[in-house]
Amino acid sequence: MKRLTIQRQAILDLINRSNQHWDAEELARCLNKNGHQLGIATVYRGLGALENSGLIQSIQLADKKRYERADKGxxxxxxxxxxxxxxxxxxxxxxxxxxxxxxxxxxxxxxxxxxxxxxxxxxxxxxxxxxxx
Amino acid sequence: MKRLTIQRQAILDLINRSNQHWDAEELARCLNKNGHQLGIATVYRGLGALENSGLIQSIQLADKKRYERADKGxxxxxxxxxxxxxxxxxxxxxxxxxxxxxxxxxxxxxxxxxxxxxxxxxxxxxxxxxxxx
DNA sequence: ATGATACTGATAATGGCTATCATTCCCTTT
DNA sequence: AAAGGGAATGATAGCCATTATCAGTATCAT
Known part of the structure; x- marks a missing residue:
C-alpha cells in the first residue's frame, strides 16, 4: 500500500471504532450513509490493501470474508x-x-x-x- | 437422501477410492472421462446429499469446497x-x-x-x- | 509545472454454487 | 403388469461475492 487515502482512512477508522466483523458491503453502506462516497470496488481494494499492511485482519467464512480490527491481536x-x-x-x-x-x-x-x-x-x-x- | 443413485454411487466410489480432496468440477471431469455422464448440477447435489448423510466430508476453502472420504474420520x-x-x-x-x-x-x-x-x-x-x- | 505512479469509481466479467423446470427414474400399490 | 407419485437428473438461468478493466483523478518526486 503506497497511499493511505481518505477512502482507506475512512474504512480503517470505521473498523477501528467498532468490534464488529464487517463484510465489504456493510462497510460501504455504513460509510456512504455517513458523508462518505466510495464505490464498492474501492472498498474491496482498500480492505485488501489494509489487510496486507497488517492494519486490519479478516476471517474467511463460507460465503464471504469479514474484516475486523487488528489491534486486538x-x-x-x-x-x-x-x-x-x-x-x-x-x-x-x-x-x-x-x-x-x-x-x-x-x-x-x-x-x-x-x-x-x-x-x-x-x-x-x-x-x-x-x-x- | 432417499436414493443412492448410480450417479451418487459413482461420486462416492471415486472419492472413496482416492485420498484426494476433490472439488465439484474435478469430480465431474474425472467421472465424465471414465464412462459416466453426469451434469455439474447433479454433482453438486450429489455431494451435498452424500455429505449430509455422512458418507463423505468436506473442507471449506476460500474459493471453493473440497470433498474427501469420511471413513478416515x-x-x-x-x-x-x-x-x-x-x-x-x-x-x-x-x-x-x-x-x-x-x-x-x-x-x-x-x-x-x-x-x-x-x-x-x-x-x-x-x-x-x-x-x- | 510536469510526468510518473497510485488510486478511484463505474461497470463488465468471473467463478462457485443454487434455483428452476421439464423429463426421467424408481418404488409402491393396485 | 400398469399406474401413480415422490425423488433425482440435466440443461441452463440466475445469484452473489469478488476481481478485472479502463478512463479519469489525485498525489508524489523532480
Missing part, C-alpha cells in the same frame, strides 16, 4: 450457526500445539484459521424456552 | 499456499482444548474447522535450493 472465532453471531477467543495451548504439529510435520506455518461452529448461549436458551411451550 | 488440514497441496493431521490435545474452550464460553459446539496455512516441506526445500544458485 490474533484470536480465533466461535460462530453461531443460528444467529450468525461471532465470538472471539484465544487459547495459548491450542496455539502452542499448532506450532508443535507443524514442526513435527516439517510444515512451515505462516498462519492459521480456527472456526468453531455451534449454538451460542443466547440461542440455546431461547430454543430451550420454546421447547417447553 | 475427523482430522484437520495443512494447506501449502505455494503448491496447493493438502496434508492432514489430527491432534487430540487440540481437539480437547476446543471442547474445553467451548464449554467455558457456554457455546454448544457442533463442529469446527482448523486450517493451517504455510509452505510444505517439498516447496520449502525447492525454494531453499533455488536461493543457493
Amino acid at each position: 490474533h484470536h480465533d472465532h466461535l460462530i453461531c450457526t443460528n444467529c450468525g453471531d461471532i465470538e472471539e477467543f484465544c487459547d495459548d495451548k491450542i496455539e502452542q500445539r499448532q506450532q508443535q504439529v507443524a514442526q513435527d510435520l516439517s510444515f512451515h506455518m505462516t498462519g492459521h484459521q480456527l472456526l468453531m461452529f455451534g449454538i451460542c448461549q443466547r440461542c440455546f436458551n431461547q430454543s430451550a424456552g420454546s421447547e417447553a411451550l | 475427523h482430522h484437520d488440514h495443512l494447506i501449502c499456499t505455494n503448491c496447493g497441496d493438502i496434508e492432514e493431521f489430527c491432534d487430540d490435545k487440540i481437539e480437547q482444548r476446543q471442547q474445553q474452550v467451548a464449554q467455558d464460553l457456554s457455546f454448544h459446539m457442533t463442529g469446527h474447522q482448523l486450517l493451517m496455512f504455510g509452505i510444505c516441506q517439498r516447496c520449502f526445500n525447492q525454494s531453499a535450493g533455488s536461493e543457493a544458485l
Whole structure:
C-alpha cells in the first residue's frame, strides 16, 4: 500500500471504532450513509490493501470474508450457526500445539484459521424456552 | 437422501477410492472421462446429499469446497499456499482444548474447522535450493 | 509545472454454487 | 403388469461475492 487515502482512512477508522466483523458491503453502506462516497470496488481494494499492511485482519467464512480490527491481536472465532453471531477467543495451548504439529510435520506455518461452529448461549436458551411451550 | 443413485454411487466410489480432496468440477471431469455422464448440477447435489448423510466430508476453502472420504474420520488440514497441496493431521490435545474452550464460553459446539496455512516441506526445500544458485 | 505512479469509481466479467423446470427414474400399490 | 407419485437428473438461468478493466483523478518526486 503506497497511499493511505481518505477512502482507506475512512474504512480503517470505521473498523477501528467498532468490534464488529464487517463484510465489504456493510462497510460501504455504513460509510456512504455517513458523508462518505466510495464505490464498492474501492472498498474491496482498500480492505485488501489494509489487510496486507497488517492494519486490519479478516476471517474467511463460507460465503464471504469479514474484516475486523487488528489491534486486538490474533484470536480465533466461535460462530453461531443460528444467529450468525461471532465470538472471539484465544487459547495459548491450542496455539502452542499448532506450532508443535507443524514442526513435527516439517510444515512451515505462516498462519492459521480456527472456526468453531455451534449454538451460542443466547440461542440455546431461547430454543430451550420454546421447547417447553 | 432417499436414493443412492448410480450417479451418487459413482461420486462416492471415486472419492472413496482416492485420498484426494476433490472439488465439484474435478469430480465431474474425472467421472465424465471414465464412462459416466453426469451434469455439474447433479454433482453438486450429489455431494451435498452424500455429505449430509455422512458418507463423505468436506473442507471449506476460500474459493471453493473440497470433498474427501469420511471413513478416515475427523482430522484437520495443512494447506501449502505455494503448491496447493493438502496434508492432514489430527491432534487430540487440540481437539480437547476446543471442547474445553467451548464449554467455558457456554457455546454448544457442533463442529469446527482448523486450517493451517504455510509452505510444505517439498516447496520449502525447492525454494531453499533455488536461493543457493 | 510536469510526468510518473497510485488510486478511484463505474461497470463488465468471473467463478462457485443454487434455483428452476421439464423429463426421467424408481418404488409402491393396485 | 400398469399406474401413480415422490425423488433425482440435466440443461441452463440466475445469484452473489469478488476481481478485472479502463478512463479519469489525485498525489508524489523532480
